[in-house]
Amino acid sequence: MSIEVRIPTILRTYTGGEKAVTGEGATLAALIDDLEGNHPGLKERLLQDGELRRFVNVYINDEDVRFLGALEAPLKDGDNVVVLPAVAGGAR
């Protein structure tokens, strides 16, 4: 089982500069745990209090995981995962 995960610029310090890494897991949560084994520190940047961080977007096959069950979103071999930080801010 192999799932490609696209890593944004800001998180490539955890992947030795790699733009994409591979991992495995039957759910997004399992995939993130698997990635953490090879890229320590990544999980902390994706999760807070056991949930996906509000300003981190994760997509499975181009669909925002918030519409797929978030951390429980199912994964299968060959799926494509993209991580993108939200582009957000404002005067508030």
Added chain:
Amino acid sequence: MLTIDQATYDRIVAHAKRDHPDEACGMVAGPEGLDRPTRVVEMVNAAGSPTFYEYDSTELLELYKEMWDNDEEPVIIYHSHTATEAYPSVTDINLASEPGAHYVLVSTREHGNNEGAVEFRSYRIVDGQVTEEEVALVASLGD
């Protein structure tokens, strides 16, 4: 220093004025590694707010996929402040996630939707550190 051509500058300012009093947001992409802002992409502010902006998550992915396909990168990430100065807020700093980009802020507080000058300022935001930079406005970027 940010070097930007007049037409791109004008589009960002026009977008900010049009969306006032809500915050306008967008990006100017350019070829990877050249620091040339060439392609303006106006984004919908999914927050639709006078004090907050956020790209719609689906549009965000579409934009990044386009840039990957075109070997582009975000050269400018812009948004407006509509009642305060054109300086990054704590929120802006905490959420800044493109250390290679120029963060442009436009303030429409003085003239709103109307004609008139705006504040147009550019910053680097890296690891929570804000550094203002000069904006060089040129007729065209040349070759």
